[in-house]
Amino acid sequence: MTATNPPLAPETQAAAHAARQTQLRKRSSGRMMIFGFLSPTLAILIFMVAYPIFSLIYYSFFNFSALRQGTMKPVGFNNYKFLLSDPDLWDRFIFTGKFVFICVTLQMLIGIFVGYQMQKNFRGRDVIFTMLMMPMMLSPVVVGFLWRYMLNSEWGVINFLVSSVGFSKVDWLGQTSPALWAAAAADTWMWTPFIVLLATAAFRGIPETIYEAAEVDGASPAYRFFRITLPMSAPVLFIALILRLIDSFKQYDLFVALTGGGPGSSTETVSFSVAKTAFSYFYTGEASALAVILLVIIIGLSMILVRHLTKMGEKY
Amino acid sequence: MTHSKTSTMDLAGRWLVLGLLAIYTVYNVGPIFWLLLSSFKSRMDFFTMPPKLFFTPDFSGYQAVFGIGAAKDSASAVGVLDSLINSIIVSVAGTSLAVFFGTLAGYVCSRFNFVGKGDFMFFVLSTRMLPPVAVLVFYHLMFARLGLADTRIGLVLVSIFANVGLATWIMKGFFDGVPKEVEQIAIVNGYTRMYAFLKLVLPMVKGGIAATAGFCFIFAWNEFAFASILTTTQAKTLPVKISAASGATGIEWTQICAAGVVLIIPVLIFFYLIRKHLLMGMTFGVLGRR
Numbered sequence: 001m002t003a004t005n006p007p008l009a010p011e012t013q014a015a016a017h018a019a020r021q022t023q024l025r026k027r028s029s030g031r032m033m034i035f036g037f038l039s040p041t042l043a044i045l046i047f048m049v050a051y052p053i054f055s056l057i058y059y060s061f062f063n064f065s066a067l068r069q070g071t072m073k074p075v076g077f078n079n080y081k082f083l084l085s086d087p088d089l090w091d092r093f094i095f096t097g098k099f100v101f102i103c104v105t106l107q108m109l110i111g112i113f114v115g116y117q118m119q120k121n122f123r124g125r126d127v128i129f130t131m132l133m134m135p136m137m138l139s140p141v142v143v144g145f146l147w148r149y150m151l152n153s154e155w156g157v158i159n160f161l162v163s164s165v166g167f168s169k170v171d172w173l174g175q176t177s178p179a180l181w182a183a184a185a186a187d188t189w190m191w192t193p194f195i196v197l198l199a200t201a202a203f204r205g206i207p208e209t210i211y212e213a214a215e216v217d218g219a220s221p222a223y224r225f226f227r228i229t230l231p232m233s234a235p236v237l238f239i240a241l242i243l244r245l246i247d248s249f250k251q252y253d254l255f256v257a258l259t260g261g262g263p264g265s266s267t268e269t270v271s272f273s274v275a276k277t278a279f280s281y282f283y284t285g286e287a288s289a290l291a292v293i294l295l296v297i298i299i300g301l302s303m304i305l306v307r308h309l310t311k312m313g314e315k316y
Numbered sequence: 317m318t319h320s321k322t323s324t325m326d327l328a329g330r331w332l333v334l335g336l337l338a339i340y341t342v343y344n345v346g347p348i349f350w351l352l353l354s355s356f357k358s359r360m361d362f363f364t365m366p367p368k369l370f371f372t373p374d375f376s377g378y379q380a381v382f383g384i385g386a387a388k389d390s391a392s393a394v395g396v397l398d399s400l401i402n403s404i405i406v407s408v409a410g411t412s413l414a415v416f417f418g419t420l421a422g423y424v425c426s427r428f429n430f431v432g433k434g435d436f437m438f439f440v441l442s443t444r445m446l447p448p449v450a451v452l453v454f455y456h457l458m459f460a461r462l463g464l465a466d467t468r469i470g471l472v473l474v475s476i477f478a479n480v481g482l483a484t485w486i487m488k489g490f491f492d493g494v495p496k497e498v499e500q501i502a503i504v505n506g507y508t509r510m511y512a513f514l515k516l517v518l519p520m521v522k523g524g525i526a527a528t529a530g531f532c533f534i535f536a537w538n539e540f541a542f543a544s545i546l547t548t549t550q551a552k553t554l555p556v557k558i559s560a561a562s563g564a565t566g567i568e569w570t571q572i573c574a575a576g577v578v579l580i581i582p583v584l585i586f587f588y589l590i591r592k593h594l595l596m597g598m599t600f601g602v603l604g605r606r
Contacts, residue, residue, distance in 0.1 A: 006499050016395055030428060030509065033423050033424065033428070033509060033510070033513075034428050034430050036420075037421060037424040038419035038420070038421050038423075038424050038436070039482060040417045041417045041418065041421040041440070041480050042419065042421075042436070043419070043479070043483070044476055044477055044480055045439060045440065045480070046441065047534075048451070048473070048474070048477035049442070049443055049446065049451065049477065050439075051454075052451040052454035052455065052458070053450070053451070054454060056450065056451070056454055059453070059454075065457060066453075070370075088597075110340060111406065113336065114337065114340055117333065117337055126591075130587070130588070130591065131344075131345060132341075132344055132345075133587070134344075134345070134346065134348050134580075134584075135347070135348065136578060137534060137538075137580065137583045137584065137587055138538070138576070138579070138583075139537070139538035139540065139555045139558075139579050140538065140540060141538075141540045141555045141556075141558055141559050141581075142351075142555070142558065142572075142575075142576040142579055145558065145559075145567075145572050145576070146347055146351050146573075147347070147577065148352070149354070149569055149572075150347060150350060150572075152563060154363075154365070155362075155363045155364070155365050155596040156365070157367050158364065160366055160367055162469075164366075182542055189343065189344070189347060192344075192402075193344070194431060244447070246445050248449035250449075252447070252448065252449055253540040253541055256544070256559060257558075257559055258542075264468060271447050271448075271449045272449075274447075274449040274450065274453070275449045275452070275541075275545070278449070278452070278453045278456070279452075279456070279545055284453060284457075287453050288453055291447075291449065291453055292450075293449055294447055294449075295446075295447070295450050298445055299442065299445075301445070302441070302442055302445040303438075305441075305445075306437075306438050306441060309441075310434070
């Protein structure tokens with residue numbers, strides 16, 4: 001390229017040189033800014049996330065207890081082998097899976113229904129909307145205790161309501177299956193507002209003209225909902241779904257306050273089990289291995305989420 | 317005839333929808349109302365069946381939370397006020413620092429393309445997805461070694477880590493909303509990029525910074541898992557104290573309800589202040605630009 005170009009006049013060369021210099025300086029100042037602005041966050045995250053995760057993986061190959069720090073016996077994959085052949089762990093996964101499935105289904109259905117109603121403009125909409133968001137703003141521990149208090153088999157208000165309409169009282173937190181539903185009800189109470197929030201926003205983002213055109217063509221309300229509203233808001237609803245999947249999968253705080261894992265250990269989620277193995281039994285190596293398994297699943301879910309977030313980021 | 321038939325169907329449908337909405341509203345608002353009501357009950361009124369809707373209000377729960385009055389000397393109340401102070405210090409310090417770092421990182425992610433940007437963004441977001449118990453195993457050991465266990469500084473550090481990713485993503489969304497021409501014009505006029513950032517761009521995202529702070533505060537304020545494992549006596553935050561309110565005398569329900577109400581109040585204030593930016597923050601800025 002340069003060989004075929006005619007030689008430049010000295011002044012032009014100098015000007016070009018100066019321009020290149022400023023450009024270089026600009027680029028390097030940009031580089032300084034990137035470095036300077038990112039490094040604190042990067043440092044925190046490396047120290048608080050990357051380093052712990054790599055240590056966790058390292059620990060997971062040892063027979064090791066935090067109580068006896070000196071003795072670390074390398075055991076290879078034995079922790080994983082032990083965990084994966086432990087029927088108790090599969091029970092945790094099955095319980096967590098049931099919990100996630102019930103929660104996410106209920107929350108998506110109710111959230112989309114309520115969100116569809118909330119997209120309309122009506123008097124007092126903002127007040128009602130704010131009120132509906134309140135459960136989401138509570139601490140999960142408070143939510144756990146509040147529901148535990150309401151669900152008390154003797155003097156809880158829920159059994160009072162149940163018996164006042166003629167049903168017999170239920171020992172909600174004392175039996176496995178009611179406890180699962182109770183936990184799902186509490187989680188759904190807390191997080192349906194999140195779906196309502198996202199669904200309302202997504203529905204309101206659909207251009208009015210599309211509905212008007214459909215109305216002219218004589219489309220029924222059901223047709224409009226299933227053929228216009230749902231498909232056009234699908235990306236946002238999908239993000240909501242994945243976020244709820246991840247959050248309910250790692251749910252821990254709620255169970256500490258609501259059931260304490262009981263009755264027995266029947267309402268222990270995988271997260272709960274990690275905490276129990278690590279901080280009640282102090283089987284640090286085994287807990288690390290379980291945490292690694294949990295992480296792999298969550299990172300997989302997160303990657304799906306991020307792919308969609310970036311796709312949406314490009315679209316808008 | 318078909319006309320009247322459809323209108324009856326429409327009417328029935330409308331009533332069905334209204335009925336379902338009413339049920340949801342009761343499910344949604346009922347427990348909050350019950351929490352507020354119960355926080356004013358005395359121990360006696362608490363366990364009566366059928367539950368009382370009308371009773372003489374009793375402030376012993378609140379007195380225990382703020383460490384005043386007769387409840388001051390009861391064993392379970394000791395340190396509840398301290399834990400409230402811990403909560404305030406940890407969440408305010410954690411939020412400020414997380415928002416500060418997140419603003420810087422969010423700006424760079426919004427304006428520059430650099431090698432590994434996608435990986436960085438994923439890494440940052442992963443902190444939001446990370447199950448606390450996974451890193452807790454390690455923090456437990458690390459904090460003991462560094463002398464950070466049961467200290468406010470340790471919790472502030474955790475709080476920064478837990479929120480800086482969220483802050484970066486939300487702030488990136490707000491910076492994306494500011495036209496790039498702002499910096500270009502400043503640079504053409506001979507100002508540095510730093511000047512453009514500080515004097516031109518930052519004032520334009522003031523509202524966004526406030527909203528981000530609101531979000532981080534809500535999460536920091538309600539955080540439980542880290543605080544419960546990493547504190548033992550000194551640095552307990554209010555949610556941890558609540559979970560420990562079950563002792564030899566049984567669960568102190570009135571105190572729990574009162575502390576629950578105290579916990580919501582600052583969150584509601586923040587919620588009210590950031591209500592316009594709520595969507596943007598919750599969706600990592602993807603929706604906000606419509």
